[in-house]
Amino acid sequence: MNTRTLLFPIFLISSAWQPAAQAESMLEFLMQESAGSSGTTQPVMIKNGMLLVKGAGGDKHLDLLYSRSQQRLSIIDHRRKTIMPVDEQQVKKISRQTEDFMPLLQGLGAQAAKLKPEQRAKWEQMLGGKISLDHLADTAKPPKPTNIVRTGIDKQVAGVQCEEMSVVQGKKTMAEVCVAPPEKLNLTKDDYATIRSLFDFSGNLAAKTHGFAEHFGIKIPHLNVKEIGGVPVEMRDLSGSRQGSLTLNRVVTSSVSDDLMKEPTGYKTESLSLWK
Template sequence: MNIRPMATLLAALALLTPDAGANAILTYRWQHDGQTAIQTVSIQDGMLWITGLGGDPQLETVYDRQREQLALIDHRRQRITPIDAASVGKLAGYLEDIAPLLRGMSGQIQRLSPEQRKKWAGMLGDFPLDAFDIARKELEHTQLKSADKPKAVAGIPCHLLRLSSGKTTELDLCLATPEALNLNADDTQTLAALSRLSQRLAGQAQAIAARFGLALGRQDLERLSGVPVAVRELKGHPPRTLELERVQTVTSALKKPEIPEGGYQVERLRLW
């Protein structure tokens, strides 16, 4: 990834001068199959929300620092999915319950008839049996490697990691510390709190994923801590890229996401 010219770097650093009363907007650019989309991260008063998540204008994520809760909002389906210690714990508990059964079925799944697959999937809450067998083989070969040279994206220093898993997944992730974005103290605290929450939730998920063959340990998860300023998919067809373009601080109030009361249904966290 090329470091931008010095003039652009200086301009970006000028935009990052802290302002105690300012709110922050981080603008990312998604690129996939010749298409471009914008994803923005807004931070204000202990709240953080992402609009255009994954390049989809109908998806948002909202984080409340005081409640220590994330929520995925799907405006297209009018669904809200809470993501916190309780919801991840329930999902992990469910996977814990079915893990022995799935391990016992390993090697036999491919021999099931379509009717048998449908029956077992229904008994397991529509669990995708084929996906389990594929995931188990992929997770056994998961690796996390660090790049030797330091990187910078939009003038933000970050450390580059390559995450690979089997034959289908290979990602380059450039992660920055919350302090590297040089925001005001409150917004920096919000970013840091979200990073800590993500680490705790990832730890919960890692414990059960290890039973399915995940090769990454807790120390690897700690290396994944930080603010993603660039994500590059290496094996996608075609690959996707996400890159931070600009960091702004504004003194005016930002418009927070609005959820119609009673109009959206709460959906449990699930992997399928």
């Protein structure tokens, strides 16, 4: 789903949940970039406070490695042999860049709304065809509130019982998610804490860069993470025409290699930036 992939915050642990002796989990998802596509396997491995997403976004050369203790997400590009660390310091940097640039984008957005179709096409071409003037025009509008709506429907995904919920922005359903209690996935308390930590971190990043991201068609809804609990086992992005999805295939009980949960050696470190 690339940049349109939605990350859904998770938390709240059942008081009756009994942890396993060792923190080590692997969840295998099927990721489809659009409805009806064949899809690719998306493994998510968790061990000792680390979480690894292999082949992130369907790109076999791209991994995401999160450290709960460091509160840091590393974007690992095996094709280019680079590591891009994202932490609180980087988030603040991006936030400052966004705040400095937003007034200019808002002014451009207001003017873009007044352009004739031929003028609009000319300006979009001058911008490289990658920035929609409609998204710039939307900048002047206040963001619509996003809410989690419980549908009251339970179902099974890969043999796991889950509860369906809708992510609604204004009057539009942006996504559908089915959430399962962590004990149904045999997750330990430590592994579940790592998952929660990652999505708290991701939510913080999304909130600080939300305004800028929307100019480039990236839909990041404002969510109150306390409204839902559990682990998403099925997610459908309804915000665009492609309607991609992420669905649990199976829970793998085999051990996770320590070597997989480390940053590769010999890779170049790159800084996160909005500008190239």
